[in-house]
Amino acid sequence: xxxxxxxxxxxNCDQDAYHALADVLGQPTRYIWHxxxxxxxxxxxxxxxxxxxxxxxxxxxxxRFSPAMKAVIEHAKSGGLVIGICNGFQILCEAHLLPGALxxxxxxxxICEYIHVRVETTDSPFTNACRKGQVLRIPxxxxxxxxxxxxxxxxxxxxxxxxxxxxxxxxxxxxxxSNPNGSLDDIAxxxxxxxxxxxxxxxxERASEKLLGSExxxxxxxxxxxxxxxxxxxxxxxx
Amino acid sequence: MKAKIIxxxxxxxxxxxxxxxxxxxxxxxxxxxxxxxxxxFMEIELEGGDKAEFQKKIDEACHKLLSNPVIxxxxxxxxx
Numbered sequence: 001x002x003x004x005x006x007x008x009x010x011x012n013c014d015q016d017a018y019h020a021l022a023d024v025l026g027q028p029t030r031y032i033w034h035x036x037x038x039x040x041x042x043x044x045x046x047x048x049x050x051x052x053x054x055x056x057x058x059x060x061x062x063x064r065f066s067p068a069m070k071a072v073i074e075h076a077k078s079g080g081l082v083i084g085i086c087n088g089f090q091i092l093c094e095a096h097l098l099p100g101a102l103x104x105x106x107x108x109x110x111i112c113e114y115i116h117v118r119v120e121t122t123d124s125p126f127t128n129a130c131r132k133g134q135v136l137r138i139p140x141x142x143x144x145x146x147x148x149x150x151x152x153x154x155x156x157x158x159x160x161x162x163x164x165x166x167x168x169x170x171x172x173x174x175x176x177x178s179n180p181n182g183s184l185d186d187i188a189x190x191x192x193x194x195x196x197x198x199x200x201x202x203x204x205e206r207a208s209e210k211l212l213g214s215e216x217x218x219x220x221x222x223x224x225x226x227x228x229x230x231x232x233x234x235x236x237x238x239x
Numbered sequence: 240m241k242a243k244i245i246x247x248x249x250x251x252x253x254x255x256x257x258x259x260x261x262x263x264x265x266x267x268x269x270x271x272x273x274x275x276x277x278x279x280f281m282e283i284e285l286e287g288g289d290k291a292e293f294q295k296k297i298d299e300a301c302h303k304l305l306s307n308p309v310i311x312x313x314x315x316x317x318x319x
Contacts, residue, residue, distance in 0.1 A: 057305070058307055061307065094307065101307055104256065105255075108255050
């Protein structure tokens with residue numbers, strides 16, 4: 001599975017993503033500069049966390065128009081996998097690859113801490129290695145992570161099983177107190193209609209090694225690898 | 240000519256900044272505050288066109304980049 005990590009001026013989680021994918025998971029991984037007009041040979045694009053373009057105007061608003069993002073949109077339209085983490089999720093929403101928007105945390109404070117998310121569905125290239133209802137302990141670090149969308153959009157996400165992760169308590173219960181930022185419906189991560197684009201506010205790349213505190217985030221990357229394996233068997237099986 | 244643009248969060252969007260400002264005003268003794276919402280103001284200096292053209296262009300700029308229609312509304316005026 002070839003991963004390509006976009007680097008914008010202000011991205012700061014690109015190297016953590018590279019380490020998780022190349023060093024921990026041993027996958028061919030490369031960086032893609034924001035000015036590049038082509039992605040090269042890449043199966044899964046990672047739009048990393050950080051403060052692209054200083055969050056000027058609105059977070060992700062300017063990154064969305066970069067040449068690399070134009071290529072990412074084409075890649076997504078042709079079915080390629082895209083995962084947007086934190087600022088990446090914000091960029092994917094601004095680029096309309098995902099619905100809704102991420103707004104300022106309801107408590108107004110930047111929150112940097114471990115939280116728990118519950119896997120709501122395993123029917124995706126990003127959560128198929130998890131169990132439905134599984135609780136993952138992953139860190140968040142954001143000031144604008146509150147997911148907002150019109151009620152009819154939230155209904156559609158629920159109907160189509162496109163909410164992949166919800167903030168929860170340690171035991172998996174969804175409570176207001178375990179929602180760190182006020183996200184509607186406790187949404188921590190969603191996918192698009194075609195299920196090939198995933199956006200999440202927590203940082204799985206910071207929870208991929210036991211030594212660093214949690215390995216739970218690794219399951220998301222392992223899901224991507226598992227998805228690739230399944231696809232290969234489907235296309236190669238000429239029996 | 241100048242375009243003066245005001246971008247405000249939609250009424251359906253939670254505005255914790257606005258709430259915080261409201262509480263601060265109330266704690267300063269202002270008793271008449273019903274609600275506060277915080278937005279953005281932009282000024283764009285324009286050249287090489289007429290008012291009608293600029294209206295169209297600024298509307299497009301507001302819709303495509305300057306505001307996020309999911310969470311914001313905008314109004315603008317073009318004057319000398």
